[in-house]
Amino acid sequence: MANTDLIYAVVGAALFLGSMLPKLLTQKILSVPIIVVGVGMLIGWLMPVESRLVDVIENPEFAERIAELTVIVALYGVGLALDRPLSFRGWTTTWRLLAVGMPLAILGVAFLGWWALGLTPAVAVLFGAILAPTDPVLARDVQVDGPRFGSATGDEPDEARFALTSEAGLNDALAFPFVFLAIYLADRGGPGQWIWSWLAWDLVGKVVIGAVAGWLLGRLVGMALYRLHIGNDQLVGYAEPAGAVATLLMAYGLGDLVGGWGFLSVFCAALGMRSSERGNDKHARFHEFVEHVENLLTLLVLLLIGTSFLADAVPRLEWSHVGVAAVVLLVIRPLAAGISLIGDKRLMRGERWVVSAFGVRGVGSLYYLCFAMGYFSKEDGWALWPAVSLVIVSSIVLHGTTATPAMNALERYRQRVRPRPVAP
Template identity: 45%
Template structure:
């Protein structure tokens, strides 16, 4: 049960986030100081002030349920926005870079981080696997300069897509869900012990079954909703003609709720629902209207979560962080993800050498990791290791926000100039 101070703190965070959401993103676009960096800094100052006043602040460590719900809401709203923003039809060949990042880079990252965490930070095998899985999802929302900007109209819009932006955005849309089986693997390892008693169940149900349910529910519901929005034979009820963007939120909550009730991965279903909706009537301006509403709500929720995280940073969340734990986070962001991404994209004919380097580097960690960490703490009793994992996850997110946020605008600007020069020479 949340205390009154906790509820009041949430209201305060929401109010500040609304003000920041209205002014900060455009002001700091393509700047070295990104909006998430600024919000984390504001949150850190709030945490210091709250501590000096002797009040209780909201911390992911002490309020995992609150953090889980906030981060969960933020992720599902962001996934709908990402799905609506992607113009490219879902095909194996045109999404080749995405599949490589998901099927090669993400497993390599999880295994490498787990082994490094066990070896360097002396984590138990279960905690090491959990850290690798929790930090597996990428999050372009925290560095908007590297994501696709939104839905466009046209008969074949994918021909003009920026492959780097597309790969990073579509990867984040799918790996927020596909990290879940590996999180369950770590939870089972911590709770059930030896793999002989649960590995087959995990393989059949958590890895294959829940993904299949998420794919089926998401795609079918997106197809049905898209037909209802754009092709319903009753004009007065056809939402695309009336311009009712609130339908996007209805789709988010309904699809996520149904998928969770039947045992599938709701994150996956929400993203695929949006992709399927785009497929029905790709050139409609209604997609832009829905995306605009979703994007605004996404900004607010993201900034609320970042304010809470920032306040927690100066309220003891990092107290259990050792230099070894920090080293694991640094190696993940600066070595493991870039190396895994580069390896996975070696035979991709859709990306040039420079584009491969950029795509590999921007493996941004963010809100998804907060959600998974909260979920893990609620589901398992990790004892003292829970504090250490919280500190490592928070440090990794902050490092990613700073490194990727400060470099995203500069890197993407350089890439666009290089393309212009190459185009002029050709």
């Protein structure tokens, strides 16, 4: 029987440490996720098998639920943080990353899994889909800080941060059609029997339904808060920040109930909320509260990742997994994103390099792997977990240690290449 008292004590101590680290490690090379994952690894090393927190392949339900909740909270926070209104022209870089970069990355990772790891075609496609999302949870150091009070123009001061933030908000949901593509390949035989229904429904229909449902809900909630009055006061003046969590849960549930992708509904609900009255300072309060909830959930997920990585993945690691992880992070993501950004006029050359390099992998990948275990065998899960977990942990370390220096270097680059104003 698991020693639950020990688990409570260790998790509580880790969360207490993690609650203080963000302030202590501001502008430091060592990031909070690195330390918490390290604590998780220590737990995995010290605890006996019967006391492990979770086994993501044998018993994936708990990890799936905690990762799912973390992602939807993060998606809502990301949507609230964006000041720029949703538009085709203003989000050109984002559309490039999603329409070109993401499919290229999925194809590259799937081929790598088939060629280097010997995966079946269905499992290889699943491998590509699992590692497709740019994580909205762990990429905070390269994303926009949050909504700015009085920002009614929708201007974003940092195009690179905006591109990484908006990409993370959308591609976590857009990985779902490709996960189901892998499921159909495994369960339904040749694609000639179902490929058109997948294209029409999973890739297009559910995306449109999820986006519209979330946007309308967020817009309606925002209109109610900012346009309805009690006496002389706006209704929003009575709204507690916890109402933001209620909205994101409603959006996720509604998106799934009407047949759309729930992740997309959550992100679009936040965009709809912002569009109702863009410059109100309540957005910042809502975002701050959502961020606190996200921090707590993220610490729990990182503990699970660290524990299961050392206890379950490391004993199964082979050199092929190490090579695959390196190629995914250092070649496939930068190359796929770089190709998608060729000719992009909104980004300077240095900004394109940063956007291409910082495709952080994390909690979204854990969720999709655990979700897929409801459709694939445990043997397939064990074939994927060593490589997937190594990519996640490597991304946490690599991107966590380089994010602050890279963004500082990018700012120096901008100051150097921007034309100086001419004195009158």
